[in-house]
Amino acid sequence: MIRLIIMDVDGVLTDGRIILDDNGVEYKFFDVKDGHIFHIIHNFGIKTAIVSGRYSEVTNIRAKQLGVEDVYQDVHNKMTAYGELKRKYNLNNDEIAYIGDDVIDIPPMIVSGFSACPSDAHQEVKKVSDYISPLPGGRGAVRDIVEYIMKQEGIWEEMMKKYLLIDGYGIV
Incomplete structure (x- = not known):
C-alpha cells in the first residue's frame, strides 16, 4: 500500500517553464486539477512530499496551499531526501511512490x-x-498518476462514493 508520494516540481507539477520578469520575479504554471488531488489523497492518509533540484519561493507557496508538509529544495542528490522521508515516516520502499521527469x-x-x-x-x-x-x-499528469495509484490501491471507488454522495452517503 502506498503511504507516501514524493514528486519533483519543475516538469512534474509545472510544465517546466520558469518565467522571470524584469525585476527577477519568478512565475510558474500549476494546474488546478493537479492541486485538487492533493486534498483528496490527504483525506485518505497518504502523505505527499516535494523534492526539487532548485529552490523557488513559488514552490513553498504552492506546497503550503496543497498541504504538503515536507518540502526539500536545492537538492542535488534526491536519494538523501528520499532516505530522510523514508525514515521519518518509518516506511519500506514498497510504500513509497515517486513521480519524476x-x-x-x-x-x-x-x-x-x-x-x-x-x-x-x-x-x-x-x-x-x-x-x-x-x-x-503541469497539465494534469500528477492528477492522472495519483488517480492511477488510487485505483491500483483499491481506494478510488471509496473516494468516488464520498464525492458522489452514494452508497450510504445519501443523495438528496
Missing part, C-alpha cells in the same frame, strides 16, 4: 515501490517508470 529523479524512482512520470519526461526516466501518464507535466 528528469535523470536526477532516476535513483529514487528505481528504489521506490512505484514510479511514474509525465508523458514529456526524459526518455531515460520513461525506461524506469512503472507508469507513464498520457499527460505532460
Whole structure:
C-alpha cells in the first residue's frame, strides 16, 4: 500500500517553464486539477512530499496551499531526501511512490515501490517508470498518476462514493 508520494516540481507539477520578469520575479504554471488531488489523497492518509533540484519561493507557496508538509529544495542528490522521508515516516520502499521527469529523479524512482512520470519526461526516466501518464507535466499528469495509484490501491471507488454522495452517503 502506498503511504507516501514524493514528486519533483519543475516538469512534474509545472510544465517546466520558469518565467522571470524584469525585476527577477519568478512565475510558474500549476494546474488546478493537479492541486485538487492533493486534498483528496490527504483525506485518505497518504502523505505527499516535494523534492526539487532548485529552490523557488513559488514552490513553498504552492506546497503550503496543497498541504504538503515536507518540502526539500536545492537538492542535488534526491536519494538523501528520499532516505530522510523514508525514515521519518518509518516506511519500506514498497510504500513509497515517486513521480519524476528528469535523470536526477532516476535513483529514487528505481528504489521506490512505484514510479511514474509525465508523458514529456526524459526518455531515460520513461525506461524506469512503472507508469507513464498520457499527460505532460503541469497539465494534469500528477492528477492522472495519483488517480492511477488510487485505483491500483483499491481506494478510488471509496473516494468516488464520498464525492458522489452514494452508497450510504445519501443523495438528496
